[in-house]
Amino acid sequence: MNETLADRNNFTVRDRLKSMVRNFGLPRLIIAGFLLLLFIAAPFVGADFWTQISNTINRFSWNAVMVLAMVPMIHSGCGLNFGLPLGIISGLLGATLSIELGFTGPVSFVMAVAIATPFALILGAGYGWLLNKIKGGEMMIATYVGFSSVSFMCMMWLLLPYHSPTMVWGLSGKGLRTTISLEGFYDKVLANILQINIGNLSIPTGTLLFFALLAWLMWAFLHTKTGTAMTAVGSNPTFARAAGVNVDKMRMLSVVMSTWLAAIGILVYEQGFGFIQLYMAPFYMALPAVSAILIGGASVNKASIGHVILGTFLFQGIVTMTPTVMNNAIHMDMSEVIRVVASQGMILYALTRKTEVTK
Amino acid sequence: MKNESFGKKILNFIGNNSVPILFVLICVICIPISGFSASYLINEIVTRMGRNIFLILCLLIPIMAGMGLNFGMTLGAMAAELALILVSDWQIWGIPGIVLAMILSIPFSIVLGTFCGKILNMAKGREMITSYIISFFMNGIYQLIVLYMMGPIIPIKHSNVKLPRGYGIRNSVDLIHMRQYLDNLIAVRIGGVKIPVLTFLIIGVLCLFIIWFRKTKLGQDMRAVGQDMNVARDAGINVERTRIISIVMSTVLAGFGMVIYLQNMGNIATYSSHSQIGMFCIAALLVGGASVDRASIGNVFLGVILFHTMFIVAPKAGAMITGDSMIGEYFRVFISYGVITLSLILYETKKRKSKSLVGQQLAQAQKDEEEKA
Numbered sequence: 001m002n003e004t005l006a007d008r009n010n011f012t013v014r015d016r017l018k019s020m021v022r023n024f025g026l027p028r029l030i031i032a033g034f035l036l037l038l039f040i041a042a043p044f045v046g047a048d049f050w051t052q053i054s055n056t057i058n059r060f061s062w063n064a065v066m067v068l069a070m071v072p073m074i075h076s077g078c079g080l081n082f083g084l085p086l087g088i089i090s091g092l093l094g095a096t097l098s099i100e101l102g103f104t105g106p107v108s109f110v111m112a113v114a115i116a117t118p119f120a121l122i123l124g125a126g127y128g129w130l131l132n133k134i135k136g137g138e139m140m141i142a143t144y145v146g147f148s149s150v151s152f153m154c155m156m157w158l159l160l161p162y163h164s165p166t167m168v169w170g171l172s173g174k175g176l177r178t179t180i181s182l183e184g185f186y187d188k189v190l191a192n193i194l195q196i197n198i199g200n201l202s203i204p205t206g207t208l209l210f211f212a213l214l215a216w217l218m219w220a221f222l223h224t225k226t227g228t229a230m231t232a233v234g235s236n237p238t239f240a241r242a243a244g245v246n247v248d249k250m251r252m253l254s255v256v257m258s259t260w261l262a263a264i265g266i267l268v269y270e271q272g273f274g275f276i277q278l279y280m281a282p283f284y285m286a287l288p289a290v291s292a293i294l295i296g297g298a299s300v301n302k303a304s305i306g307h308v309i310l311g312t313f314l315f316q317g318i319v320t321m322t323p324t325v326m327n328n329a330i331h332m333d334m335s336e337v338i339r340v341v342a343s344q345g346m347i348l349y350a351l352t353r354k355t356e357v358t359k
Numbered sequence: 360m361k362n363e364s365f366g367k368k369i370l371n372f373i374g375n376n377s378v379p380i381l382f383v384l385i386c387v388i389c390i391p392i393s394g395f396s397a398s399y400l401i402n403e404i405v406t407r408m409g410r411n412i413f414l415i416l417c418l419l420i421p422i423m424a425g426m427g428l429n430f431g432m433t434l435g436a437m438a439a440e441l442a443l444i445l446v447s448d449w450q451i452w453g454i455p456g457i458v459l460a461m462i463l464s465i466p467f468s469i470v471l472g473t474f475c476g477k478i479l480n481m482a483k484g485r486e487m488i489t490s491y492i493i494s495f496f497m498n499g500i501y502q503l504i505v506l507y508m509m510g511p512i513i514p515i516k517h518s519n520v521k522l523p524r525g526y527g528i529r530n531s532v533d534l535i536h537m538r539q540y541l542d543n544l545i546a547v548r549i550g551g552v553k554i555p556v557l558t559f560l561i562i563g564v565l566c567l568f569i570i571w572f573r574k575t576k577l578g579q580d581m582r583a584v585g586q587d588m589n590v591a592r593d594a595g596i597n598v599e600r601t602r603i604i605s606i607v608m609s610t611v612l613a614g615f616g617m618v619i620y621l622q623n624m625g626n627i628a629t630y631s632s633h634s635q636i637g638m639f640c641i642a643a644l645l646v647g648g649a650s651v652d653r654a655s656i657g658n659v660f661l662g663v664i665l666f667h668t669m670f671i672v673a674p675k676a677g678a679m680i681t682g683d684s685m686i687g688e689y690f691r692v693f694i695s696y697g698v699i700t701l702s703l704i705l706y707e708t709k710k711r712k713s714k715s716l717v718g719q720q721l722a723q724a725q726k727d728e729e730e731k732a
Contacts, residue, residue, distance in 0.1 A: 082488070134707035139488040141707065144700040151693035155686055175683070287495070334507060340499030348496055351489045352481035 027349045031295055031342055035314055038321040045328035050200040052321055059316040061191065061207035062272035063292065066265030066285070067312045068211070069258045070293045071218055074303040075227075076254035077234035078131055080294075080350075083142035084286035085150045086127055087262025090119035092153070095267060095276050096176065099185055100164045109186035109271060116263040123149075124259030128252035143286070150283050157278050180276040186267075187274045207272060214261070215305050230254055234301055265289075291315060291343035294350045318342060377705075378698060379648045382665040385694070386672065393675035398551045400671065407667040408660075409542060409558040410623040414616030415640045415659045416565050417609045422654045423573070424605035425585025428641050431475040431490035431606065435613025436633035437501045438467035443618065443627055444505070444532055445513075448520045452536035454544065457622050464614035471497065472610030476603030483588070487651075494637060505629060528629050538625035558619060565612070566656050581605050585652070642666060642695040651706040669694060 043049050066084065073081045094116025103111045127145060131138050158175040162168055167180050181187075193206025221227045232240040233250040241247050266285075270276050293303055296311020322335035373380060390400070414432070421429040442463035446456050475493050482489040509515050510526030522529055542555035572578045583591040584601050592598050617636070621627055644654060646669075647662020670691050677687020 130704065133711075134704060135711070136484075137703065137707040137710075139485060140491070141700065141703045143488065143491065144696060144703055148693060148696040148700045151689060151696050154689040155693060158683055158686055158689070159681065175685075334503070337499050337503045337506070340502070341496065344492055344496035344499060347492045348478060348489065351485060351492065352478060 025297070025349065027346055028295060028297060031314055031318065031346070034342075035317045035321065038318070038325050041329065042321065042325050045325055047324045047328055048200055052324065054200065054202045055320045056313070056317045057203055057208075058191075058272065059320050060312050061204045061211060062269045063265075063289070063316055064211045064308065064312045065214055065268045066262060066289045067292045067296075067308045068215055068218060068305075069261035069265055070289060070298070071222075071303050071305070071308060072230070072254040072257040072261075074293075074298060074301060075222065075234045076230045076251045077237060077301055078251055078254060079139045079142075079300055080290045080347075081142060081255075081258050081262075082139055082286045082290065083127060083146040084258075084262045084289055085146035085282040086123055087120055087259035088266040088282040088285055089149055089153050090123055090259065091116045091263035091266035091270075092276065092278060092282070093119050094263060095270060096162065096167060096180075096278075099167060099180070100162055102164075104184055106186060106189045109189045109267065112186065112267050113264060116267065117260065120260040120263040121256060124256035125252065127259060128255030131255055132248045132251055146286055147283065150280065154279050176278055178277070178279050178281075180278070182270060182274050182276060186271050189271050190268065191272055204272065207268060210268065214264070215308065219305050226250075226253070287347070288315065288319075288343060291346045294346045295343075299350055299353055315343065376648050378646060378702060379661060379665060382646050382669060382698075386665060386668045389669065389672040389676040392679050393672040394679070395672060395675065400668070402552050403671050404664060404667055405552055405554055406542075406623070407670075408663050409555045409562075410620050411616075411640065411643065411663055411667070412562050412659060413558075413565060413619050414613060414636065415644050415663065416562070416569065416656070417612035417616055418640060418644055419569055419654050419656070419659070420572075420581070420605050420609045420612070422649070422652065423578070423585055424581040424602055425588070425652065426479060426490075426602060426605065427487040427651045428644075429490055429606065429609050430487060430637050430641070431472075431479075431493050431497075432609060432613040432640065433494035433633050433637045434471040434475055434497050435464075435468050435610040436617040436636050437497060438464045438471055438610070439614040439617030439621065440627055440629065440633060441467055441501075441504070442614070443534065443621055444509070444515075444520065444528055444629070447532055447534060447537075448515050448517055450517070453540050456537050457541055457618060460618050461615050464618060465611055468611040468614040469607055472607035473603060475610065476606035479606060480599050480602055498634065501633075502630065530629055532627040532629055534621060534625050534627060537622050539623055541619065541622050558623075561619070569656065577601070577604065638695060638699070639666075642698050645698050645702040650702060650709075666695075 039049075039052070042052050066088075069084060069087060070081055073079065091112075094112040094114070097115045098108045098112035101111070130145065131142070134141055160176075162174070162176055166184075167176050169175050169177055188204075190206040190210050191204035193209070196203040196205055222231065229240065229245045230250045230253065232243065233245060233247050237247050240250075266282070292311040292315035293307055294311065295314050296307035296309070298304070298307040298311065319335075319339055322338050323333060326335055326338075327333050414436075417432055417435065418429055421427065439460065442460040445463060446460045451459055475490065475497075478493055479486050479489055504513070506527045508526075509528050510521060515521045515528070520528060520532055539555075541561075542553075542558050545556040545560075547554045547556055573582070580591070580596045580601050581604075583594065583596055584598050588598050591601075617633070620636070621632065624632075643662040643666035644659060645662065646666040647658035647660070649655070649658035649662065673691040673694070674684055674687030677690050678684040680686075
């Protein structure tokens with residue numbers, strides 16, 4: 001009797017475990033396990049644990065906002081925002097114009113955000129209008145909208161009349177450099193607020209708080225009437241339309257939000273990284289953000305703030321840990337390969353899941 | 360009355376062929392500005408036709424099967440590069456080397472193509488974005504093989520292929536003993552223009568094959584699948600299998616095409632040759648007036664000529680206009696991406712329009728029925 005009970009318990013536990021694995025997804029589990037392994041292995045191969053942790057947290061703080069930018073479009077059923085570079089470009093315009101106009105120090109960051117905002121709103125509105133025209137084919141077109149806008153801006157960075165000597169090529173006096181140092185402008189401006197340093201561990205509190213603020217706003221928005229309507233549009237457009245929700249308007253709003261968050265995201269990234277990267281640099285920036293949120297547990301039509309936080313942490317953890325740990329362990333830098341396979345594999349996994357395609 | 364319909368016809372023609380017409384305009388404006396001589400231009404274009412057409416033709420088969428633009432053709436290119444790296448390490452040169460590389464690329468292509476086809480079957484309705492991500496994913500695996508496994512696991516002997524550290528392949532593998540062997544085997548010079556007859560003959564054979572293939576049972580099946588998967592399934596066609604076959608064929612042909620491409624170039628950029636190839640081939644095809652669901656051999660030829668004319672003249676013309684050669688470089692990249700974006704948008708809007716048209720017709724028919732009753 002007791003035995004059968006134990007058996008049954010065992011069975012249910014195994015069953016529950018199985019369903020947990022199914023819900024969590026095998027690739028996700030592998031990636032999380034791999035990261036855990038890296039953290040355990042780190043001290044044994046001579047990499048300092050706390051340095052690794054603070055590197056991961058730092059990179060988390062740089063990238064989290066860009067991953068957050070994925071949330072609104074997933075909620076409204078527009079799929080993964082492969083057009084993230086469009087928002088990034090608005091951010092870059094804000095960044096370069098803020099410096100061009102002569103702002104320095106922390107003010108330049110505020111101004112960069114302020115200048116980037118109208119660009120993001122206009123470009124986002126155009127992009128949203130386009131995506132409303134081509135419902136069902138969003139992801140492929142988003143990818144190519146991103147690519148064309150980046151390559152278009154490549155010409156613009158050369159042609160626009162920038163003059164600030166910190167940004168243009170020294171020799172010819174015109175055309176922006178490929179990388180622009182932010183020293184004296186907004187380098188680490190958020191990270192330095194309330195920064196915590198204990199031995200090798202350093203936590204960029206300000207950046208994390210900034211992300212927390214945006215994440216909280218996003219969470220709060222998703223619980224307002226408009227936010228709920230947006231989620232309704234994503235999960236069942238026909239039902240939403242029947243309930244009197246303007247589907248196109250909701251989708252447009254989500255795209256604008258996503259584009260604006262991408263613009264802010266790149267500015268946060270720059271302040272952590274210390275450089276503005278122009279030209280082809282934004283080209284592939286959508287892919288890490290997309291795979292990060294997917295690793296966190298989101299799917300093509302479902303995402304939450306928790307997915308953003310978990311996903312960014314896992315993804316950036318792997319990006320920062322693999323080079324050092326692998327290098328020390330087997331003297332072979334396979335980090336690039338692992339990063340590509342893990343992140344693209346994750347996107348592939350999400351794309352092949354059966355989800356009702358919203359039309 | 361007749362004039363009006365003629366005008367309408369012209370408008371329709373322009374509407375249906377907006378991309379090629381735009382390109383003709385770009386070329387017409389840029390050619391005089393660039394200042395290239397006619398013989399130089401023709402020579403370049405003929406070379407590029409020989410180099411690229413085979414690769415682009417491989418895109419036709421998945422389009423026939425309704426799977427859209429096969430961004431996964433990169434997989435075939437990778438297969439060809441793997442084969443060429445091995446062949447050049449075995450030091451088999453000249454025509455035998457090229458033929459051997461083609462044969463060797465077949466098994467690689469089949470494996471990769473089957474993988475790609477299986478994944479695409481799991482992602483019906485979003486084949487293009489999926490095949491696009493597959494090409495990135497496989498690029499990671501390709502790097503794993505070429506950078507780490509070639510040497511310790513797959514024997515590589517010669518130091519001109521291998522990296523000095525003892526494993527992995529150099530950034531650039533020299534194919535000097537294969538360079539343009541295929542093109543020069545039967546080459547004719549007409550007024551300073553070199554025509555690689557053999558390469559064009561091979562392309563011609565492939566064109567004939569595609570025309571013939573369309574009429575076979577399998578080709579008809581593919582078209583049926585491309586029209587409507589459910590109807591095809593009801594008609595007893597194994598939809599999944601047909602789709603996999605179309606991708607495998609495309610990948611194998613892309614492998615052959617890449618060998619032809621690389622023997623013309625004369626060296627392999629081990630880690631980057633394949634990464635752009637898909638984008639340029641797809642852009643060229645679309646420039647020729649193809650769309651996501653319809654493409655012909657004529658589109659391929661027209662596309663190659665227009666796209667590569669733009670590609671040759673744009674940097675020079677850009678430099679002449681703005682005084683900065685980089686502008687032209689960026690311009691042609693922008694145009695390549697812009698064309699793909701535009702074609703995708705046109706295709707999706709057309710699809711939606713026809714869908715709503717069908718809906719309206721259905722509603723009208725229903726209404727008529729009701730009125731009758």
